[in-house]
Amino acid sequence: MRQVVVARHPQGAPVETDFALVEARRPRAGAGEVLLATEWISIDPYLRPLLGGRYLVPPPGPGEPVPGSVLGRVVVSDDPRLPAGTRVVADARWAEYVAVPATRVRIVDPAIQPPSLALGALGLAGLTAWAGLRVLATPKPGDTVLVSAAAGAVGSVAGQLARLSGARAIGVVGSARKAAVAMDAFGYAACADHRAPDLAGQLAALAPEGIDVYFDNVGGPVLEAALSRLRRNARVVLCGLIDQYNAAVRPPGPNLGPVIAARATLTGLVVHDHLDRWAQMQRELLPRVADGSLRCLEHVVEGLDAAPRAFCAMLQGENVGKTVVRLPEAA
Amino acid sequence: MRQVVVARHPQGAPVETDFALVEARRPRAGAGEVLLATEWISIDPYLRPLLGGRYLVPPPGPGEPVPGSVLGRVVVSDDPRLPAGTRVVADARWAEYVAVPATRVRIVDPAIQPPSLALGALGLAGLTAWAGLRVLATPKPGDTVLVSAAAGAVGSVAGQLARLSGARAIGVVGSARKAAVAMDAFGYAACADHRAPDLAGQLAALAPEGIDVYFDNVGGPVLEAALSRLRRNARVVLCGLIDQYNAAVRPPGPNLGPVIAARATLTGLVVHDHLDRWAQMQRELLPRVADGSLRCLEHVVEGLDAAPRAFCAMLQGENVGKTVVRLPEAA
Numbered sequence: 001m002r003q004v005v006v007a008r009h010p011q012g013a014p015v016e017t018d019f020a021l022v023e024a025r026r027p028r029a030g031a032g033e034v035l036l037a038t039e040w041i042s043i044d045p046y047l048r049p050l051l052g053g054r055y056l057v058p059p060p061g062p063g064e065p066v067p068g069s070v071l072g073r074v075v076v077s078d079d080p081r082l083p084a085g086t087r088v089v090a091d092a093r094w095a096e097y098v099a100v101p102a103t104r105v106r107i108v109d110p111a112i113q114p115p116s117l118a119l120g121a122l123g124l125a126g127l128t129a130w131a132g133l134r135v136l137a138t139p140k141p142g143d144t145v146l147v148s149a150a151a152g153a154v155g156s157v158a159g160q161l162a163r164l165s166g167a168r169a170i171g172v173v174g175s176a177r178k179a180a181v182a183m184d185a186f187g188y189a190a191c192a193d194h195r196a197p198d199l200a201g202q203l204a205a206l207a208p209e210g211i212d213v214y215f216d217n218v219g220g221p222v223l224e225a226a227l228s229r230l231r232r233n234a235r236v237v238l239c240g241l242i243d244q245y246n247a248a249v250r251p252p253g254p255n256l257g258p259v260i261a262a263r264a265t266l267t268g269l270v271v272h273d274h275l276d277r278w279a280q281m282q283r284e285l286l287p288r289v290a291d292g293s294l295r296c297l298e299h300v301v302e303g304l305d306a307a308p309r310a311f312c313a314m315l316q317g318e319n320v321g322k323t324v325v326r327l328p329e330a331a
Numbered sequence: 332m333r334q335v336v337v338a339r340h341p342q343g344a345p346v347e348t349d350f351a352l353v354e355a356r357r358p359r360a361g362a363g364e365v366l367l368a369t370e371w372i373s374i375d376p377y378l379r380p381l382l383g384g385r386y387l388v389p390p391p392g393p394g395e396p397v398p399g400s401v402l403g404r405v406v407v408s409d410d411p412r413l414p415a416g417t418r419v420v421a422d423a424r425w426a427e428y429v430a431v432p433a434t435r436v437r438i439v440d441p442a443i444q445p446p447s448l449a450l451g452a453l454g455l456a457g458l459t460a461w462a463g464l465r466v467l468a469t470p471k472p473g474d475t476v477l478v479s480a481a482a483g484a485v486g487s488v489a490g491q492l493a494r495l496s497g498a499r500a501i502g503v504v505g506s507a508r509k510a511a512v513a514m515d516a517f518g519y520a521a522c523a524d525h526r527a528p529d530l531a532g533q534l535a536a537l538a539p540e541g542i543d544v545y546f547d548n549v550g551g552p553v554l555e556a557a558l559s560r561l562r563r564n565a566r567v568v569l570c571g572l573i574d575q576y577n578a579a580v581r582p583p584g585p586n587l588g589p590v591i592a593a594r595a596t597l598t599g600l601v602v603h604d605h606l607d608r609w610a611q612m613q614r615e616l617l618p619r620v621a622d623g624s625l626r627c628l629e630h631v632v633e634g635l636d637a638a639p640r641a642f643c644a645m646l647q648g649e650n651v652g653k654t655v656v657r658l659p660e661a662a
Binding site: 266 | 596
C-alpha cells in the first residue's frame with residue numbers, strides 16, 4: 001500500500017517535497033486492533049505545529065508516516081461492535097490502510113451525509129467550534145461574535161453557532177472571495193479582511209460597540225486587532241495560531257493591555273478536553289445540518305498523493321471550508 | 332498651598348522635571364464636598380500609564396495637578412458623617428489640600444495603624460491583591476502561585492494571601508535584596524530574579540511541576556516566562572504592565588501559545604470593579620495585620636516635594652513595599 005511520510009521537517013511554509021509518497025507493507029491488525037481501508041483523510045492546520053515540534057505530541061521523524069485523522073471502513077476486525085464494512089473515524093496517518101485500536105475508533109452515524117462531514121463540521125473541527133461557543137464562551141442574543149479564519153473548517157461552524165445563539169457574527173478573512181462565502185454561505189453579517197489596511201479600524205467600523213466574544217484561530221496581528229476592540233467582560237477563545245505556524249522563530253505576541261482594560265477572560269481551548277461531549281455535539285448539530293440551518297463547505301481534494309499539496313495550499317489560505325482528501329475507496 | 336502639577340508628559344522613564352511644585356489657591360469645599368488636609372499620598376505605578384494616556388481616564392495636561400489617592404483629615408465639612416478631624420481616603424491629587432465629594436471618601440478605620448496602611452495593604456493595593464486571589468483566581472492548598480513584583484505593594488500582599496490559602500508562593504523580583512525581603516518578610520518560599528539570565532529556566536527549577544496561579548504585575552518578558560511554565564488549567568490574573576509603562580511604543584506582547592496548551596484562563600483585573608468588596612476585604616485582612624500573619628512594608632518618603640522623585644524611583648524599582656509620601660500633617 002502507499003502512505004505519506006515526512007521527508008524532512010518543513011522550514012517556513014511547508015512545500016510538497018517535505019513529504020514523500022512511499023510504498024509500505026499493509027499493516028496487520030494486532031491484538032485489539034482493527035484494520036481500516038482509508039476513505040477520507042482530514043487535513044488540519046494543527047499538523048503544521050505538530051511537524052514543527054510545537055504541538056501536544058512529538059513530531060514524526062523523517063521517514064515516519066504523517067499523522068492525521070482518517071475516515072475508513074473496517075476491513076479486518078474481531079470486535080463484534082465493528083464488523084467489516086463499518087465506517088469509522090480514527091486518529092491514524094496518511095495511508096491507504098491503517099491499523100488502529102478498536103477502542104479508539106468512532107463509528108460514523110450513517111445519517112451523516114456525506115460521511116466526510118464526520119471529519120469536518122460533525123467531526124473534530126465542528127467539535128472545536130462547538131466547544132468554544134457552547135462550553136467556553138457562550139454568546140448571548142445580541143452579542144457581537146468575531147471569528148477569525150471565518151470561512152475555514154472551524155470558523156465556518158463557529159460563525160454559524162454564534163448566529164444560531166442569536167448573536168451577530170462577524171468574520172475575519174483573507175480575501176474578498178472568502179468574505180463573500182462567509183456572508184453568503186455561512187451567514188456572517190459582515191467580514192473584515194486582514195490583508196487590507198487597518199484591521200482594527202475595520203473591526204471598529206463593523207462592531208462599533210465592540211466585540212463580546214472572539215473566537216481566535218490565527219493569533220498574531222489579527223488577535224492583536226481583535227483584543228484592541230474587546231468589550232468589557234469579553235470572552236476570548238484562543239484556539240489556533242495559524243499566523244505563526246510557519247515562523248521559524250515564534251513571533252512576539254500581542255499586547256495584553258486591552259485584555260486588562262476589557263476585564264476579558266482568555267481561555268485556552270484544546271479540543272481533546274471535550275471528546276466526551278462528542279455525542280452531545282452531534283445530537284445538537286446533526287439536525288442543523290439536515291435542515292440546512294448549519295451549512296458545511298468542503299474543499300475536496302482527490303487522491304492521497306494530493307494530500308501534501310492540499311495541506312500546503314490550506315496553509316496558504318487557498319481553500320474555503322474544510323479541506324478533505326478523497327481517496328478512491330470513498331463511496 | 333502647594334500642589335504638584337504636570338510640567339510635561341514623561342518621555343520614557345519619568346524624570347523629576349516632568350513635574351513641578353507650584354503654589355496654588357487652597358480649594359474651597361463646594362456643595363456636597365469636604366475639604367481635606369492631606370496627610371499621605373499614595374504613589375502608584377498606574378500613574379505612569381495614566382500620564383501616558385494609556386489608562387482608564389484621560390491624562391492631565393501640562394499645568395494640571397497630578398492625580399492620586401490621598402489620606403487626609405477633614406477640615407471643612409457640612410456632612411454629619413464626616414466631622415472635622417475624620418481621617419479619610421480619597422481619590423484626589425498631589426496637593427496639600429483637596430476638596431472632594433463627600434460621597435467619594437472612605438473613612439479610615441481608626442484600628443488601622445499606621446493609618447497609611449489604608450493606602451497600601453489595607454487600601455487599593457491590598458484590594459488589588461485580594462481581588463486577584465480571592466475573587467478571580469482562588470489558589471487551593473498545594474497550588475504553586477507565582478507573583479511578579481513580588482516585593483511591591485500589591486505583590487507583597489498577593490504572595491501572602493497565596494500562602495495563607497495553603498499554596499506555595501514564589502516570587503519574581505529584580506534584585507537579591509528584594510528576594511531576601513520577599514522570603515524573609517513576606518514568606519515567599521523562593522524567588523526568581525528577572526535581571527538574572529534565563530528566567531524561564533529559573534522558574535522551571537523553582538516550580539518543577541509548573542505554575543497553577545500567576546499574579547502578573549509586570550507583563551513583558553516576565554509574563555512570557557511565566558506563561559511558558561503554566562500548568563494545565565492555570566489561572567493568570569493580568570493586573571499590571573510595569574514592564575511597558577515607560578515604553579514610547581508599546582512592545583510586542585507575549586506569545587499566547589502556552590496559554591492554549593495549558594488551557595489557562597486569563598482574566599483582566601481592574602480593581603475598580605471590586606470596590607464594593609472593600610469592607611469585606613478589610614474584615615478579612617485587618618486581623619491578619621493585627622496578628623502579624625499579614626506583614627506590610629512601606630517605603631516612606633518625606634514631604635510633598637519628594638513625591639516626584641519617589642514616583643520615578645519606584646518605576647526604577649528602587650523601593651521595597653508600598654511607597655507612600657508622608658506630609659507634615661501626618662500624625
